[in-house]
Amino acid sequence: MKIVIFGGTGQLGSDFQRIAIASGLEVISCDLPEIDITAEAQVLDAVKHHSPDIVINAAAYTAVDKAEQESEIAYTVNRDGAKNCAIACQKVQIPLIHISTDYVFNGENTSPYIEADEVFPIGVYGQSKWEGEQAVRKVLEPHLIIRISWVFGFYGQNFVKTMQRLAREREDLNVVSDQVGCPTATRALSHALIKISRACIKNAGPWGTYHYSCAPPTNWYEFAQAIIEETRQYESLKINNVNPITTEKYPTPAKRPAYTAMDCTKIKRDYAIKQVSWKEELKQVVQELCKQ
Template sequence: MRVLLLGADGQLGRELTALAVERGLALAALNRAATDITDPVAVAKALEAHKPDVVVNAAAYTAVDKAESEPDLAAKVNAVAPGLIAERCASAGVPLIHVSTDYVFDGTKTGAYVESDPLAPLGVYGRTKAAGEAAIRAAGEKHLILRTAWVYGIYGNNFLKTMLRLAKDRDRLTIVADQRGCPTATRDIAEGILAAAAPAVAGSARWGTYHLGGTGVTTWHGFAQAIIDRAATYTGRRPEVAAITTAEYPTPARRPANSELDSSLFERTFHFRAAPWQQRTVEVVDTLLAKSPVEAS
């Protein structure tokens, strides 16, 4: 199976690349410098050059707050580009796996979101990601859209690494406690993508949209406390993790109060379930603080 990865420099792209190496998988990892995903000619050339069996689009504009002041750029990357990629994949007869987000929902649902729940994004980021999903669906049938949430791992910038950095010199952290979701490790997303890629290539996949979130639900405050507790076993530091409300931490973009994703459809279809978020949190903190040889900046 030959995989073409777009967005190789992101935290998920780097995780997927590392997993492909670990498994001896043929993967061509292209970053923005190598292929401009907003340029249909560049995307077509990448497909022709690498002749993949499946394309994975892990590229996105993910600066949620900054998107409010850069709506055109966010739309170009998150809405227009996925449609272009999907069109080129459809023309080449190659299936596409695209990564989307919980931000397509408004967070007002009481329970976990399922794939068929109505979309109601709160801000520019969510609206552009929802538009990207729609563009992919319009381009052709052979696609898998995987929505995930609260992404973290050893690569790039994310909430877990921010907590580790702040805990080095702060005695008190104030963390929002009235937003809940499923922290999802990049390792699980990468493994889920590969689990879905095989049937996609074989032509036996059930095409459409799926949720792929970490197992278990917590708040940002609960997630932060788990990170700090594990880090303390290495650093001896245990700053206070104080709970605050969303209203006490205003941001340019509104966040969903509920980002819980029901991933049971993905598990039933592709026979993969993400690990409990607590387990993955321990593993990621251990990797980062035990000074793993893995480059984790």
């Protein structure tokens, strides 16, 4: 099976390539500066040239706070870029897996969101990703939109690396404890994407929108504590106290949804993808980061 992945040098794209190639798949990574997903012709040329069985779009404008100021670029990449991927797949008649986000929800739920729940993004990033989802649905029937949350892994910038750096530099750290969600490891997600790609090509679907994350739900404070605890297995850290604080005490340019745990029953039912423990995945990532 041959896969073209847009955003192949990002956090998810890099791990996906490593894992998919090790699983014997042919993976072609397309990223800036060579391929810009906002350029319709470039996307189509890449898809025609490589002639994959399936395309994954992991390219996105992911700077949640900066998006509030740079909304034009956020929409161009997350909405128009997603549409261009769908148009290219439609023209060569292949399926697209488009990666989306838990930030399409407003966070007012008190139990995990299902795919049919109404979306209500509260920031530019979430709104631009939602419009990207809609563009994909409109253009291409054989598509999968997979909403993921709180991504971490070995590659790129993420919360795990930020907490490790701060724990080396500081004695005290305040971390928000009133935002609940599910950290999702790029490794687990990559294995899920490989399994889904194989199955959806073989069975011609089922297509549609799915949720995927690791489990169980947690908050940023608990996640930070777990990261620090795990990192301490490998090195001594300066940090003495991690303190829970409210979102109100940590204002950011973009509002974040307070609760974005997602129900992953549908992806288990249709694609036999089980949720794995983010704590187990975290152990692997911290080990890899500390031993590099």
